[in-house]
Amino acid sequence: MDWLQLHPLSLYQGAAFPFALLFNYLCSMDSFSIHARYLFLLTGGHLLALAAMGSYAVLVFIPALCAVVLIYTLSPQEVHRCTFFFQMSWQTLCHLGLHYTEYYLQEAPSMRFCITLSSLMLLTQRVTSLSLDICERKVEAVSRDIRIKSSLSQQLHEALPYFSYLLFFPALLGGPLCSFKRFQAHVQGSSSLHPRYSFWSLTWRALQILGLECLKVALRRVVSAGAGLRNCQQLECIYVMWSTAGLFKLTYYSHWLLDDSLLHAAGFGSELGQSPGEEGYIPDADIWTLETTHRISLFTRKWNQSTARWLRRLIFQHGRAWPLLQTFAFSAWWHGLHPGQVFGFFCWAMMVEADYLIHTFANLFIRTWPVRLLYRTLTWAHTQLIIAYIMVAVEVRSLSSLWLLCNSYNSVFPMVYCVLLFLLARRKHKFN
Structure with a gap:
């Protein structure tokens, strides 16, 4: 992910924050059914994708749809190999489009297209994580006999958790990878046991992000005022490299903390749904x-x-x-x-x-x-x-x-x- 893409991504992640808090609040109500929870996350993902990517959002919707089709049509032994090959082939074709624009046409790529590529990379993580879980029998896929006997509406109802997992809005543009079992356990959890976000925890993350942004502004002024790699001389190039890399790191840290805050606001940062022996929730930063x-x-x-x-x-x-x-x-x-x-x-x-x-x-x-x-x-x-x-x-x-x-x-x-x-x-x- 290019660090230059992170600023607009942060804007869209911030805009999704109220909806994450709303989702967590609704989950604490008995009237908010499991089906409605899946639909809320899926609808939010579609709306966020359209807002951030525009027409390029179809490049994310198509592989998500194909991944669910492959999961439903293939045996557990075959599903990982086929979904991995398809997802990486699709993502590579999209990256080749970026190469064509940057290196052949010598043009700056569309920011929406760059955001789409970033989302595709995260989708690849969720698709391959889910397919590995099915292949390793950690997640039970619907048997072929049941699929044949089910009506179209029943099949769509059974596929809803997969669609929702691949496109749920708190993880669409960033955030630590959440396993399907953890995702499903959170969505299907009892309202009385449903984790609520901690105000002080979110406030502490907000203060950390603010501090990192202040450091980033100060360091950007230092980097822009100094010589670049083209104009630096001898040992000065070491300082140029170190300060430039420091600006990259601060940008990533700030974005990762925002992603982590969004997942916590939606309730996905808890230990709910953790299997025995499975590593707990760990933030990226x-x-x-x-x-x-x-x-x-x-x-x-x-x-x-x-x-x-x-x-x-x-x-x-x-x-x-x-x-x-x-x-x-x-x-x-x-x-x-x-x-x-x-x-x-x-x-x-x-x-x-x-x-x-x-x-x-x-x-x-x-x-x-x-x-x-x-x-x-x-x-x-x-x-x-x-x-x-x-x-x-x-x-x-x-x-x-x-x-x-x-x-x-x-x-x-x-x-x-x-x-x-x-x-x-x-x-x-x-x-x-």
Whole structure:
């Protein structure tokens, strides 16, 4: 998701906030039936999609409809493979349309189309999460015999939870991934047990968002007043890269907190519907860990946490050879395969692999606390600079900007980890 898209997305998320509070309030009333709850979420999703995307909303409605059709027509063993192939093919075609506009026509893409692509990426998460749940028997799909005997109205009634899950408005434009079982348990929960939003919790999130927005305004002035990657010289380029990446991170943090607040306002941030052994609700933004960790691998797990868990379940756990590289390669595909994304995610995979080896060997040889403190301080600074390098690489759109980044002093930081990866991998091989 391009950080430039996040500002209009935040406006639409903010506009949906009163409807999320209304939904949570209605769910506490016995007269608000389960069928009406599903319809409210689905109707809200359609209206929000039309408001944010305009005519491009059809690019989201079509794959959602096709996903439900595939779920109803295929066996549990086949549904994940087919829905995954269709959803990623559809999303890739839409991303190719963006490539055609940006790189061939040399035109700025429509903001509504960019928002549509962002929503499609989130829809892919929900579609594949649901299909995996069905394939793994965590969610029971309607049997074929029952489907054949059911009338059209009954089939539509049975398909309503799936449609509502794929298009429910609190998660249409952002937010941590919510599993279908958690979604269904919340919607079907008793009104007496239905979680209500916490006023103080939402107020605290609002204050955090306000603080991040103030920091973002101040940092944007610093970035705009200074030299860019084209005009910076030598060590100045390091400061330019760090401040630019800081602006990207503040934008993401603010948007993730708003998404999290919207889900909480609608009641989907509770532990209702959590199965035994299932990880609880985790927001995408763990700002303290992200800004204080000295390990790239931990940063990777905590950055956009629900997406990281989804990638781990979808790709990493099923990868037979080089699962880490497969995961980052798929992430680049899911994001759109822009040149900066391909380079950035490949670099990220190398850095995570190096991080594991570096800290494993360091823990063997560093014993005294002063040396360990010095080691943590240096690796923290190095981690932050490497992450800044990757983030700027992923966010830049033109090959010329990517070349300027790679040809600057900033490339020293990932190169140090690449050299250490090569040396430590050889040493590990000798030990084995």
